[in-house]
Amino acid sequence: MHRIERVVLVGFSGTGKTTVARLVAQRLGWTSVDTDVAIEAAYGIDIPQIFRLHGESAFRTAERAALAHAIALCDIVVATGGGATIDPAVWSEDLLGRAGTLVVTLDAQPAAIRCRLRAQQEAEGSSAERPLLSGDDPLGRIARLKEERQVSYDASPITLVVDHATPELIADEIAAIVGGISGLGMPQIRLNAASAPSQILVGTGLSRRLGDLVRTQWPRANRVWVVTDETVGELYGQECLDGLIAAGSDGSLITVPIGERSKSLEQVRRLYDWLLNGGVERGDVVVAYGGGVVGDLAGFVAATVLRGVELVQVPTSLLAMVDSSVGGKTGINHPAGKNLIGAFLQPSLVVIDPSALETLPHRHVVAGWAEIVKHAVIQASTPGGERGDLATFLARNARALSPAVDPAISYLIWRNVDLKARVVTADEREAGIRAFLNFGHTLGHAIEAAGYTLLHGEAVALGMRAAMRIGSQLGLCEDADVARVDALLDQFGLPRHAPLDAKLVMAGLTSDKKRAAGRQRWVMPLAGGGVKLRDDVAPEMVEAALHAVVQP
Numbered sequence: 001m002h003r004i005e006r007v008v009l010v011g012f013s014g015t016g017k018t019t020v021a022r023l024v025a026q027r028l029g030w031t032s033v034d035t036d037v038a039i040e041a042a043y044g045i046d047i048p049q050i051f052r053l054h055g056e057s058a059f060r061t062a063e064r065a066a067l068a069h070a071i072a073l074c075d076i077v078v079a080t081g082g083g084a085t086i087d088p089a090v091w092s093e094d095l096l097g098r099a100g101t102l103v104v105t106l107d108a109q110p111a112a113i114r115c116r117l118r119a120q121q122e123a124e125g126s127s128a129e130r131p132l133l134s135g136d137d138p139l140g141r142i143a144r145l146k147e148e149r150q151v152s153y154d155a156s157p158i159t160l161v162v163d164h165a166t167p168e169l170i171a172d173e174i175a176a177i178v179g180g181i182s183g184l185g186m187p188q189i190r191l192n193a194a195s196a197p198s199q200i201l202v203g204t205g206l207s208r209r210l211g212d213l214v215r216t217q218w219p220r221a222n223r224v225w226v227v228t229d230e231t232v233g234e235l236y237g238q239e240c241l242d243g244l245i246a247a248g249s250d251g252s253l254i255t256v257p258i259g260e261r262s263k264s265l266e267q268v269r270r271l272y273d274w275l276l277n278g279g280v281e282r283g284d285v286v287v288a289y290g291g292g293v294v295g296d297l298a299g300f301v302a303a304t305v306l307r308g309v310e311l312v313q314v315p316t317s318l319l320a321m322v323d324s325s326v327g328g329k330t331g332i333n334h335p336a337g338k339n340l341i342g343a344f345l346q347p348s349l350v351v352i353d354p355s356a357l358e359t360l361p362h363r364h365v366v367a368g369w370a371e372i373v374k375h376a377v378i379q380a381s382t383p384g385g386e387r388g389d390l391a392t393f394l395a396r397n398a399r400a401l402s403p404a405v406d407p408a409i410s411y412l413i414w415r416n417v418d419l420k421a422r423v424v425t426a427d428e429r430e431a432g433i434r435a436f437l438n439f440g441h442t443l444g445h446a447i448e449a450a451g452y453t454l455l456h457g458e459a460v461a462l463g464m465r466a467a468m469r470i471g472s473q474l475g476l477c478e479d480a481d482v483a484r485v486d487a488l489l490d491q492f493g494l495p496r497h498a499p500l501d502a503k504l505v506m507a508g509l510t511s512d513k514k515r516a517a518g519r520q521r522w523v524m525p526l527a528g529g530g531v532k533l534r535d536d537v538a539p540e541m542v543e544a545a546l547h548a549v550v551q552p
């Protein structure tokens with residue numbers, strides 16, 4: 001995406017476009033304009049009167065002209081009228097489709113819209129005419145008109161749901177999105193873990209600044225050791241090394257074979273040989289450049305070689321961007337189970353550049369959505385819920401959430417990282433709420449390890465579907481909750497079942513790390529969202545839920 005030069009807010013009346021436009025403009029140091037206000041000024045009368053005296057088509061023509069005038073300007077935030085997007089021609093290249101224009105839809109439920117319009121009418125005094133509120137059944141009228149227009153609002157690349165959010169918060173989010181896609185980066189996230197802080201940067205094009213970022217943070221490092229896999233190395237290895245060298249660092253790079261099997265003692269040994277024979281020093285930096293496999297493997301090696309060197313995570317898969325690169329868990333697998341050998345090491349720096357997703361194969365994109373859905377399910381039990389409901393955001397932005405459509409995906413990665421960072425800051429060593437991040441993973445790990453034919457995210461998706469069913473059997477949640485989470489997983493194309501032997505999966509459960517006093521600890525869903533821990537799940541219940549997702 002180009003540098004963002006203007007933001008246009010669209011959406012139904014009463015969603016706060018004018019106020020939010022003013023606040024976004026303040027944050028960016030830009031100006032704001034409201035096309036309705038501009039039209040009223042041009043006619044010298046208010047909009048209901050323009051409709052009465054000149055008709056809707058005259059108003060729409062004036063609206064187009066006001067929009068065209070505003071869109072010709074730079075560094076401007078434009079609030080549009082509720083019907084501005086009805087005509088599909090408004091998305092043409094000289095209007096909303098103009099390069100450098102970020103269109104954001106503000107959305108709210110009809111009931112919230114009616115409340116907001118009422119409040120506005122009261123604030124403006126009884127003379128203010130609100131046609132939507134007059135007569136019988138204003139709620140029905142708002143709902144019907146909104147429904148008619150919804151398709152035109154959904155054409156924008158990102159929708160923010162404003163029902164419970166303040167205009168200030170929505171303005172912060174929009175300003176962050178502008179930064180994220182303009183190469184400035186989203187606001188930095190700082191994970192203040194007990195062991196050490198971790199600084200997390202999200203933004204398109206950031207990987208090109210990796211050399212400078214590393215050099216600035218570790219000016220005296222003897223060498224920067226880049227670990228990647230064969231695929232990512234082929235795509236980005238040279239660019240990464242060139243960037244490090246251009247910034248004045250001495251860089252070396254090693255590749256490991258792709259896939260889960262590289263999380264092995266054999267590869268750990270190979271990396272130790274490479275580092276130790278190459279003269280690694282305590283102040284050196286290991287850069288894990290790749291998906292979760294590279295992150296976990298290189299992270300474990302960085303945590304243990306010379307009792308620990310500096311670690312930078314540069315995640316390149318969706319799963320690694322939203323989950324594995326953040327939080328400091330590193331590790332490898334053992335024939336007895338996944339991730340059974342590992343260490344905690346907070347990466348001092350995490351550099352997330354969503355543009356790497358352009359080369360990620362579709363199946364891995366799909367797998368990455370599993371951890372995002374997991375965050376949406378557990379969100380109600382984690383700190384910082386004021387940002388709005390992730391599940392609602394996922395549902396409202398279904399069409400736009402493809403890695404090719406940048407604004408929504410960068411924002412979503414940032415939101416997911418923020419959620420995980422808050423959880424890990426509160427509980428780095430998993431004594432409490434960090435365990436919630438294992439939702440779907442107890443069975444997911446056992447499903448994944450039963451042959452390693454499924455990707456991690458695919459196995460976790462099945463684990464979540466099964467966990468929802470166990471939760472409903474325990475009476476913790478309703479059938480509607482199971483259906484809601486199934487629908488979210490379906491929305492992103494995650495599997496509904498896999499051809500596996502349930503007995504093998506059940507056998508794999510006994511080696512799960514999350515056992516205490518011989519009892520399995522389960523993260524169970526709650527009605528309406530959120531989770532809690534339970535250690536009283538009967539094996540028969542697990543088996544029954546498992547049969548819903550694995551069949552030989």
Ligand SMILES: NC(=O)c1ccc[n+]([C@@H]2O[C@H](COP(=O)([O-])OP(=O)(O)OC[C@H]3O[C@@H](n4cnc5c(N)ncnc54)[C@H](O)[C@@H]3O)[C@@H](O)[C@H]2O)c1
Pocket residue numbers: 229230231232235258259260263290291292293294296316317318319320323324325326327328329330338339356357358359360361364367455456457
């Ligand atoms: N440490 C944690 O907190 C944590 C959390 C979740 C998952 N994990 C671990 O993460 C691993 C799964 O991670 P993953 O799904 O990223 O798998 P992965 O590392 O195997 O990457 C997926 C595949 O995509 C390729 N790839 C990655 N980025 C690419 C890009 N930009 N362009 C083209 N190809 C690209 C890789 O070469 C690989 O073949 C599992 O081992 C899981 O246990 C760890």
